[in-house]
Amino acid sequence: MTNTIANIDKEEDYFLNLGPQHPSTHGVLRLLVNLRGEVVKDLKPYCGYIHRGIEKMCERNTYPQIIHLTDRLDYLSAHQNNEAVCLLVEKALGVEVSDRVKYIRTIMSELSRIASHLLWWSAFGMDLGALTTFFYGLRDREHILDIFEETTGGRLLQSYNCPGGVMYDIHPNFQKRVKECLVHLKKKLPEYDKLLTGNVIFKNRAIGVGLLSKEDAISFGVTGPSGRGSGFSCDIRKLEPYSAYDKVQFDEIIRTECDSMARYKNRIDEFYQSMSIIEQLIDNIPDGDYQTKMKPIIKLPEGQYYQRVESSRGEFGVFVESRGEKNPYRIKFRSPNLANLSALDHMVRGQKIADLIAIMGSLDLVIPDIDR
Amino acid sequence: MNAIVEYIKEVLGGVKSLLTGLSVTVKYFFSPGEIVTQEYPENRATLKMFDRFRGNVYMIHNEQNQHTCTGCGICEMNCPNGSIEVISKTIVVDDKKKKALDKHIYRMGMCTFCGLCVKSCPSKSLAFGQEFENSVYNRSDLTRILNKPNSTIAIKQ
């Protein structure tokens, strides 16, 4: 705070409080922006408006109970967050889950990724003033949410994973619906390019804006499609394959333009990669148990454990220190959004205030994941 | 001269990109069949949730007002939020004292619909309902007693 105030040295300098209730921050994030005229001098995020103490709450809960709390971190990658905790518990206990579970988890993760990127595309267009995208994106996301609801019972917060497998077997309609959804998406995604990608206004606002060099991306720990837009190879699915990712062919999308457009195009390309992963798996889901029998009370052996997965926004990690109890002694989540937010100040210095919104949109921040 | 040509090219390219976008919206303007909005709440009668939809938790009763809950308290133990409170009583069956369910209290306001209670119940007494309009005027209306008045435990065959 003192640091920021010391930066006021001219009469035309002033502060602007963006948020905590500003629609473009997509949640309760407060940014204290130091401006000279229209140009951003620096920016300070103030977090904590949606802090619920999830990590502390996890310490009093047993491992199966933690799962539903991780839904509420990054609610758009609920499934991947669940998966991280389950993989950690399985790794610590040395439990091997069946191939069926691995396939289901991978398909669900990729569906979540598509749904999340669809919502991001909608909201990003809206941030830049294109309200149409919001309706079109949500229209297509609805198909995926229906698939989730039919199989897991939840549309947004699925709580579908549990240590040792998944809560219920897939619904008989699941495969049919997923295939229909992919056909639908393939038809609609070219429309997205027509609406936004080629649009001259959008291009002018995205190309060359919000530069983040590879070195900076690495030192700030920016991961996910945003980090890969700066040429930083950080896809956990490739680096440390978990679930069924070692059985499928897909490309890690990397661009080196380092601007908002690179981050945008990365996500558009990830649609196609995710769809290809699902296509490779959906017809070959092996038979087997959807759940490995676990003890009614799960106790992790004493020690420290870490598991990371690729969530829709980057690397999501869970650290657990266990003292052999049925609940963790200490748990810590490595959330991708907090790291991505930390780079924002660096990216917007010297840019116009309107570009701040565009850059923030291209980072795809989810606030509950930042505050936890 | 070249600069002017470049400028005109840029303007025309921009207009073309806008028209491409417009062609999509105009297409939907003339084909309203592809529009997917729902007329909620007018469609309440036909709106059906999926079978597995996680709405309110309720206790399954048969036609004779009987449930299968033994009052064991496993659901209470598994609930992460303390939404469930099981109060048991002692009844006398065939001159033998037995534990039975008195009240199964469910506080919907504290429930996060995680599904652990339904999944963990050993006698499959609980299930998720299809209710999704849960707003009430009084917070106490969200606390429910799941076993119906005068219900008894079903005898296992």
Ligand code: SF4
């Ligand atoms: S509902 Fe099921 S778990 Fe809960 S007390 Fe009754 S029998 Fe036990």
Ligand code: SF4
């Ligand atoms: S659904 Fe979860 S939170 Fe709700 S009562 Fe059951 S165990 Fe508790």
